[in-house]
Amino acid sequence: MSRYKKANSIKSVGIVGTGTIGASWTSYFLAKGFKVKAWDPGDNWEVKLEEFIDNAWPDLEKLGFSDEASKSNLSLCDDLGEVANEVDFIQESAPEQLGVKQDLFKVLDKITPASVIISSSTSGLIMSEMQSNLSTSERFVVGHPFNPPHLIPLVEVVGGKMTASEVVNWTIDFYNTIGKHAIKINKEVPGHLANRLQAALWREAVLAVQNGLASVADVNAAVAQGPGLRWALMGPHMVMHLAGGKGGLEKMLTHFAPGIEDWWQTMMENPDMDQQLHKLLVDGIEAEADNKSIGELEEERDARLIKLLGMLRETS
């Protein structure tokens, strides 16, 4: 018998670290009806967290509350022990520094019952390095969300060398149960998968500016007015399946892929990220942003994301 509770019987979640990612997770778990215990070592974190939740709450309502959704299910804890002792699952979103995470995991390892799975939001660190020298390393796993986590469904789940495969599968199951779309990453590589895909695209987008191929705004439009519209509906392999016409991906691979392989040969370069390129990029984005603040751009993005997610759900 498993030492872990069934994924669909989890009632309470601990949040360790309440920066942007942790606060977003907190909002999501509250909207899904969980009791949430949160803790952060920073100054004034309680106020910032409650502000974040207040901002996110109307958006989460549009996406659909669980019956038990309530901001009053949040407990602000005075120390880590208070979180660790009384929850069924922990989502850790501490700063992206290996030493910080290792020290934190050593404490969680000792004070958290071994039946509680601990999932790290890390985007850039490797679980095998974070989980070394723990007595319960098998229940530490990566559950990497995508920004903003309370809106974007994707969660990448990857285990370290010491993570039990049962824990990886449990964590995928748990996230899917609460309305996320969890995927299984089978190997530990820098950036997991989605950020690598994004980095590959961005490299070519940076090179296009550096090489004078197009302006920053036109490079952005080359995605958002073109393939980006399809990527909201299907992934890159499914796009290629449809690019093959009636013959599907098989035909695409035999007839069109060789042309793309030729392009790949011309795409083996990294940009020189020097001051000149920084200036080109920043000037370009400022021209396109047209004096809109980051806050305004985020609000626009989130308002559209909610409509997009609603449309995708209605048509699925």
Added chain:
Amino acid sequence: MSRYKKANSIKSVGIVGTGTIGASWTSYFLAKGFKVKAWDPGDNWEVKLEEFIDNAWPDLEKLGFSDEASKSNLSLCDDLGEVANEVDFIQESAPEQLGVKQDLFKVLDKITPASVIISSSTSGLIMSEMQSNLSTSERFVVGHPFNPPHLIPLVEVVGGKMTASEVVNWTIDFYNTIGKHAIKINKEVPGHLANRLQAALWREAVLAVQNGLASVADVNAAVAQGPGLRWALMGPHMVMHLAGGKGGLEKMLTHFAPGIEDWWQTMMENPDMDQQLHKLLVDGIEAEADNKSIGELEEERDARLIKLLGMLRETS
């Protein structure tokens, strides 16, 4: 004074080549109220074209007809001369073979009044090579749409060495006037820009399958449930602007880009596109497609695309 008509005074369009791309352009121009003269050397092309238009028509109506939109504005021509003689603009969508396009351009060069701009839908060929040895090479330009062209706004405009810069600007202006989002590509490179960006992403997506990082379906979800949702709303540089938080792209470039540059160092590989990999990809996509035909998948895509485009327009 320019020899070209004003972009907003164009009334009639010639379509040369009525395969998928040409038929899609035809549908779009008809929906925007143009008189369209079409010609194709293939068997039975008239029936296929009219079928395509009939299928696309309800979608185009949802996106918004011009007042003069009418299928009856289409003339099916018996030969190329009939198209070339009496139109204000030509969109060429012949097969992607350099010799075919060169031969075609030589004819168009002679029989089309020099005041008519001729735009090629080519995705993979270089205008400088297609326009050599023409007496009116200056009015040949690339206007590369994105599939399906009657739905996706993006058109990439790029001139060859002999193309007049006035023609490049005119063509951008014309496409924007008719509701497309045209961008200016300043150099001739294989795949223009958007397909290169797509190829860069797909390479990493293929490697993820080849290296056993994730299943085909999970790689697709890593885009469509994550960054793909944002790319429908904004391009890759704008995503990075928001990734920098309040500090914007400037902060992103100084604080987070160095981590991405490290990932780039691990992304200098091309997949081995062998039979084994083909099988992995095709088996994966078939599992995900779950017996849906290409036609059904296309219908789903287009129904969602129309809703997505409508939402973006309403919120812009």
